[in-house]
Amino acid sequence: MKKMGFAEAIDDALAMAMAEDENIIIFGEDVHALRMNIRVRFGMDRVLAAPISESAFLGAAVTAAMSGLKPVVEIMLVDFIGTAMDALLNHAAKVKFFSGGKWNVPLVIRAACGGWYGDGGQHEQSLWGWLAHIPGLKVVVPSNPADAGGLMLSALKDPDPVVFLEHKLLSDYWLEYMGSGGRKTVKFDIPSEGVRGMVPKKWHPVPLGTAEFIRKGQDITMISVGVGVHRALEAAEHLEKNGLFSSVLDLRSVSPLDKEKICEAVAQTGRMLVVDEDNCGFGLSGELAAVVLEENIQCKFARVCTETTIPYARHLEEKTLPNTDRIVKAAVRLMEK
Amino acid sequence: MKPDLWKLYRLMYSSRLFEEGVQRLWEKGLISGEMHLGTGEEAVTAGVMDHVKEGDALALDHRGTSALFMRGIDPVLLVKEFLGQPGGLCGGMGGHMHLFSPEFLAASSGIVGASGPAAVGFAISASRLRSGSIAVAFFGEGAMNQGMLMESMNLAAVWELPVLFVCKNNDWAITTQSQDVTRGDLLERARGLGLISKEVEGSSVEEVWQTAGESITNLRSGNKPVFLLARCIHIEGHFLGDPLIRLSRHPIKEGGKMAGPMIKALLKKKGASISEKTKVLKDIGGMAGEVIKKQDIKEQDPLFLTRQKLSVDKERLLNLENEISIEIEKIFTTVENKHSQEGGQA
Numbered sequence: 001m002k003k004m005g006f007a008e009a010i011d012d013a014l015a016m017a018m019a020e021d022e023n024i025i026i027f028g029e030d031v032h033a034l035r036m037n038i039r040v041r042f043g044m045d046r047v048l049a050a051p052i053s054e055s056a057f058l059g060a061a062v063t064a065a066m067s068g069l070k071p072v073v074e075i076m077l078v079d080f081i082g083t084a085m086d087a088l089l090n091h092a093a094k095v096k097f098f099s100g101g102k103w104n105v106p107l108v109i110r111a112a113c114g115g116w117y118g119d120g121g122q123h124e125q126s127l128w129g130w131l132a133h134i135p136g137l138k139v140v141v142p143s144n145p146a147d148a149g150g151l152m153l154s155a156l157k158d159p160d161p162v163v164f165l166e167h168k169l170l171s172d173y174w175l176e177y178m179g180s181g182g183r184k185t186v187k188f189d190i191p192s193e194g195v196r197g198m199v200p201k202k203w204h205p206v207p208l209g210t211a212e213f214i215r216k217g218q219d220i221t222m223i224s225v226g227v228g229v230h231r232a233l234e235a236a237e238h239l240e241k242n243g244l245f246s247s248v249l250d251l252r253s254v255s256p257l258d259k260e261k262i263c264e265a266v267a268q269t270g271r272m273l274v275v276d277e278d279n280c281g282f283g284l285s286g287e288l289a290a291v292v293l294e295e296n297i298q299c300k301f302a303r304v305c306t307e308t309t310i311p312y313a314r315h316l317e318e319k320t321l322p323n324t325d326r327i328v329k330a331a332v333r334l335m336e337k
Numbered sequence: 338m339k340p341d342l343w344k345l346y347r348l349m350y351s352s353r354l355f356e357e358g359v360q361r362l363w364e365k366g367l368i369s370g371e372m373h374l375g376t377g378e379e380a381v382t383a384g385v386m387d388h389v390k391e392g393d394a395l396a397l398d399h400r401g402t403s404a405l406f407m408r409g410i411d412p413v414l415l416v417k418e419f420l421g422q423p424g425g426l427c428g429g430m431g432g433h434m435h436l437f438s439p440e441f442l443a444a445s446s447g448i449v450g451a452s453g454p455a456a457v458g459f460a461i462s463a464s465r466l467r468s469g470s471i472a473v474a475f476f477g478e479g480a481m482n483q484g485m486l487m488e489s490m491n492l493a494a495v496w497e498l499p500v501l502f503v504c505k506n507n508d509w510a511i512t513t514q515s516q517d518v519t520r521g522d523l524l525e526r527a528r529g530l531g532l533i534s535k536e537v538e539g540s541s542v543e544e545v546w547q548t549a550g551e552s553i554t555n556l557r558s559g560n561k562p563v564f565l566l567a568r569c570i571h572i573e574g575h576f577l578g579d580p581l582i583r584l585s586r587h588p589i590k591e592g593g594k595m596a597g598p599m600i601k602a603l604l605k606k607k608g609a610s611i612s613e614k615t616k617v618l619k620d621i622g623g624m625a626g627e628v629i630k631k632q633d634i635k636e637q638d639p640l641f642l643t644r645q646k647l648s649v650d651k652e653r654l655l656n657l658e659n660e661i662s663i664e665i666e667k668i669f670t671t672v673e674n675k676h677s678q679e680g681g682q683a
Contacts, residue, residue: 040602079448309430313422
């Protein structure tokens with residue numbers, strides 16, 4: 001075991017895989033700078049800087065993946081994926097189905113996501129529920145360095161398209177780039193456990209669709225991904241002082257979902273509290289409720305999600321995103337139900 | 338038509354001081370997230386905006402502050418918006434990348450290239466509801482490779498819409514040199530999509546004013562849509578805290594931070610051949626050179642150039658600058674005092 005940063009872990013696992021598999025290539029906007037160290041090690045032809053033409057280069061990545069390569073396509077921020085959505089929705093996600101299972105699209109789409117640094121509603125979205133809604137796409141959202149590296153390795157070994165989302169609050173260079181810009185005058189509520197932590201000496205894949213308990217308690221089951229896991233943990237610690245004991249389940253991947261672990265976790269407490277930085281309606285939180293209902297698990301349910309477009313103003317943004325205070329209040333109400 | 342250089346200088350100088358004030362607020366940490374300033378491109382903005390009048394629409398990109406400022410919006414509303422106050426232009430909901438003003442028919446977007454379709458839509462309305470009015474789209478040369486922008490140029494040509502597409506070309510798309518990711522000629526490209534294509538020296542406010550003026554006059558009377566390509570600089574790079582600008586200003590400190598991990602990566606066992614690695618290092622060296630050149634911009638600063646011309650009447654120039662700096666200072670002192678009194682959330 002050794003200590004590593006969240007962002008460093010992703011690139012380290014990626015580099016390890018690139019050393020083993022020459023067909024892995026990276027392309028996207030600004031990757032010559034964002035992945036400078038990978039480019040220095042593996043050469044120019046494996047890290048290709050693209051023009052601001054997402055629909056073209058993501059579309060191209062689909063067939064590049066179908067014809068022998070393993071592209072890792074970077075879309076900078078997941079908010080920008082809108083312009084390239086057709087490549088994902090109608091192509092990457094459907095080729096395997098249309099070809100009768102004969103043709104896979106082994107593609108990794110890497111994008112930064114999430115808020116908490118005051119950049120407004122076009123740069124801070126999560127969108128994992130929206131992406132996971134599409135059959136044929138896998139979506140992973142790590143919450144700590146060890147998972148980040150392990151999930152990247154799994155994404156690269158997967159035969160199907162995987163969207164790998166990297167939360168900006170956990171990724172030091174993204175937060176520096178978009179949030180502080182070299183300033184020491186701005187503060188962020190950064191979960192230290194997520195930003196830096198122990199990682200294995202050599203990377204091993206963390207299988208997609210395996211959730212993990214971060215904490216166990218008999219009263220409430222909190223379920224989350226990404227930064228939400230850390231906000232849930234903080235809320236759980238606070239609640240414990242008042243004699244309320246919570247489990248925290250880190251999904252790690254939104255699609256596929258670890259349905260078995262989710263059902264097991266909820267059955268243990270009979271109370272499910274979903275903490276989701278993504279939009280509330282028609283998304284992950286509702287899906288989790290459906291998962292347990294389908295298995296006839298009786299539970300009380302509450303969710304703390306993002307309910308409007310994320311405001312630019314920091315104090316409004318803080319209220320809009322699932323903050324610790326909202327989670328604590330929701331937990332207390334859930335106990336009173 | 339002959340430009341009133343004093344009037345244009347007033348627009349540019351006010352905008353520069355205003356944005357420098359915004360920069361100070363950002364540095365103090367009172368503005369969150371990114372901040373894209375238009376310092377360096379004022380001649381392009383002023384040269385176009387001086388022709389924009391009531392009924393005309395503005396499709397702005399992530400760098401729209403100076404255009405709205407020059408359009409005559411109450412600057413206090415802008416500062417309050419940047420500070421995230423409820424009294425801001427958009428109640429603190431949008432921030433500088435999402436400035437919206439129904440009064441001035443101005444809409445912004447932080448998605449590169451989105452100002453193209455936005456301007457086309459405004460122009461459809463203009464042609465049906467406000468005959469003689471036009472729509473202006475501002476964007477950078479990086480956006481020229483975005484499909485929706487190219488599509489909207491063709492659309493404007495097909496539907497014969499009064500759109501002025503203004504491309505502000507500073508040669509860089511964040512940390513990417515546009516020449517590395519663009520082929521063909523941008524003027525030819527726009528011409529190929531059915532637009533009238535014109536190039537101007539974007540550091541000369543007179544030249545921009547002249548060409549934009551002729552184009553807008555023609556658009557008002559129903560001529561083909563126009564593409565205006567104007568070279569400019571961005572003094573603060575892509576956004577405040579731009580890593581390339583930091584590197585060019587503090588090469589030893591910032592370069593030193595990069596060197597360690599890069600050497601570590603170079604020495605790792607599996608990887609490209611030595612000659613391939615040398616090629617990458619040469620490329621990075623070339624980029625660093627370009628970055629350092631970026632700071633050598635005084636001769637291209639439109640304010641410096643215009644000021645030189647107006648220096649024939651030094652007294653008038655100094656009086657004007659003095660008058661403007663008092664005006665701008667007043668905007669910030671009013672807002673800032675209120676902001677600190679009310680705990681930063683006024």
